[in-house]
Amino acid sequence: ESLLPHSFASGSQVWIGEVAIDELAELSHTMHEQHNRCGGYMVHTSAQGAMAALMMPESIANFTIPAPSQQDLVNAWLPQVSADQITNTIRALSSFNNRFYTTTSGAQASDWLANEWRSLISSLPGSRIEQIKHSGYNQKSVVLTIQGSEKPDEWVIVGGHL
Numbered sequence: 001e002s003l004l005p006h007s008f009a010s011g012s013q014v015w016i017g018e019v020a021i022d023e024l025a026e027l028s029h030t031m032h033e034q035h036n037r038c039g040g041y042m043v044h045t046s047a048q049g050a051m052a053a054l055m056m057p058e059s060i061a062n063f064t065i066p067a068p069s070q071q072d073l074v075n076a077w078l079p080q081v082s083a084d085q086i087t088n089t090i091r092a093l094s095s096f097n098n099r100f101y102t103t104t105s106g107a108q109a110s111d112w113l114a115n116e117w118r119s120l121i122s123s124l125p126g127s128r129i130e131q132i133k134h135s136g137y138n139q140k141s142v143v144l145t146i147q148g149s150e151k152p153d154e155w156v157i158v159g160g161h162l
Contacts, residue, residue, distance in 0.1 A: 016050045025100050089116070099139075099162040107138035109162050114142045126152070 019027055024043070031037045044050040068074075092112060097105040114131050121127040126147030131140035141159060148154035 014054065016047060016054065018047070021102075025098070025102065028098075028100055092116075093162075101134075101139040101162075102137045104138070106162065107140070110139045110142055113162065114140075117142065117144050121146070125149070 028038075042050075042053070044053060093099065093109065096109045096112075097103070099109040100106045110131065114129050118129045121129065121144065124146065126149065128145050130143045130145070132143060133140055139162070142162075144158040146156040146158075148156075
């Protein structure tokens with residue numbers, strides 16, 4: 001049951017409600033099956049925190065998408081893209097029962113991703129994989145860090161949502 005409905009200027013509805021931690025997996029499943037969304041919700045530790053987040057300005061509405069400026073570089077790298085590798089990655093991630101952060105399969109997905117990235121960067125100097133532990137659940141965050149080869153004071157840091 002929602003505690004407070006709120007409309008954004010975009011017309012979408014947002015509800016603030018309380019869900020027990022042991023019901024989050026079911027909420028995630030429902031959002032996926034009934035609303036065709038992965039996730040579709042945010043978790044806050046209090047109603048006050050949720051309200052504060054709700055009142056934040058909608059900055060994405062003011063975001064201007066930059067024009068492409070690196071097409072020559074991108075075009076040079078396109079031959080390295082492998083449709084088979086993309087398909088294999090999707091199949092591997094889809095093979096987990098789910099990747100929800102409180103589940104065993106979610107922790108296994110994190111380990112798989114770390115190992116996959118580790119194999120990709122094994123010969124890349126100045127790169128590393130970290131798995132960051134969290135209290136309260138077993139799934140670790142996976143962070144890939146690559147130091148610039150021409151500009152060692154610049155870094156690329158990659159993470160993502162499992």
